[in-house]
Amino acid sequence: MSVILISTDRFAEHQTPPGHPERPERAEVMDAVAARWRERGTEIVAPREATTEQLGRVHDAEHIRRMSETRLKSRQLDADTYTSPESYEIALLAAGAAIDAVERVMGDSHKAAVAMVRPPGHHAERDRAMGFCLYNNVAVAAAHARAQGAAKVAIVDYDVHHGNGTQHIFETDPHVLYISTHQFPYYPGTGAAQEVGRGAGLGFTVNVPLEVGAVDEDYQLAFSAIVLPVLRQFEPDLLIVSAGFDAHERDPLGGMRLSTAAFGAMTAELRLVAEECCRGRIVSVTEGGYDLHALAASLDAVIEAHAAPASTSPVQWPPSGVSSDRGQIAINTVRQMLRGHWTI
Numbered sequence: 001m002s003v004i005l006i007s008t009d010r011f012a013e014h015q016t017p018p019g020h021p022e023r024p025e026r027a028e029v030m031d032a033v034a035a036r037w038r039e040r041g042t043e044i045v046a047p048r049e050a051t052t053e054q055l056g057r058v059h060d061a062e063h064i065r066r067m068s069e070t071r072l073k074s075r076q077l078d079a080d081t082y083t084s085p086e087s088y089e090i091a092l093l094a095a096g097a098a099i100d101a102v103e104r105v106m107g108d109s110h111k112a113a114v115a116m117v118r119p120p121g122h123h124a125e126r127d128r129a130m131g132f133c134l135y136n137n138v139a140v141a142a143a144h145a146r147a148q149g150a151a152k153v154a155i156v157d158y159d160v161h162h163g164n165g166t167q168h169i170f171e172t173d174p175h176v177l178y179i180s181t182h183q184f185p186y187y188p189g190t191g192a193a194q195e196v197g198r199g200a201g202l203g204f205t206v207n208v209p210l211e212v213g214a215v216d217e218d219y220q221l222a223f224s225a226i227v228l229p230v231l232r233q234f235e236p237d238l239l240i241v242s243a244g245f246d247a248h249e250r251d252p253l254g255g256m257r258l259s260t261a262a263f264g265a266m267t268a269e270l271r272l273v274a275e276e277c278c279r280g281r282i283v284s285v286t287e288g289g290y291d292l293h294a295l296a297a298s299l300d301a302v303i304e305a306h307a308a309p310a311s312t313s314p315v316q317w318p319p320s321g322v323s324s325d326r327g328q329i330a331i332n333t334v335r336q337m338l339r340g341h342w343t344i
Ligand SMILES: [Zn+2]
Pocket: 159, 160, 161, 244, 246, 287, 288, 289
């Protein structure tokens, strides 16, 4: 590894209602993670702001204009999305960090990059902010990679929530594959296995909805039966990961039971595919994660998996000691929905 790009959020606590999961301490947690990796010799880079042109590839002009009106203001944008006076600038840096990560990886100056950003992005739709997200950082990054010449980009989203915005932005586009594992039914309500893309994009949206309570083995099964085979058949030129940590067993929002080590295992699996398909080009961009201890530990596990020497050995997943059929139930459904599109 390579590089970590940081954009810390500075959402002031007083801007959010009591009990709101956005926490100003998150910035300190990410800074501490970055400081530890800096001591280990990892390059840490400050992000640049995304430009209107870069945002405009996936957001409409009216949304970009509305967001610019929140500059230096506190606003409520939807039921759970707020801005503080700094949010506008920080959101531009978050999208810019994802772009910067893509440029470094596509330019082969680095094969792997992690963008530790806040606010997150995957709920932001083409025309509106949603679910703490102002701009869709990962979508902006994928569109940038395409503009830079990547023929095919794959996005894997393991945040506990479905990335409705990312799915909708690319659902008719066969050049951008979107694969999501998520708790279902759950916020935001989208992400059923039946949602497989539209028009020319049919088959290029892959949803793996998992029942609440899924454990490491369920995710391992979903990865080995669906996520990894579809990625290998798609053969992306770049792999972007929506790295949310709210499926962690300690997370106060999500209802899943993933261990810290499972985040490392998922990343190692994705890195293996990237080494096979696209010369190791992989970018992880943070999304949710609301237990700050779990966030820090899981970030370390993910960065470790990016930083480790390339390997072709099978990835070791941690045994949870819990039996669950949630993974098997999900993959049976997904196989039915995607038969004819992928060999899974
Ligand atoms: Zn989430």
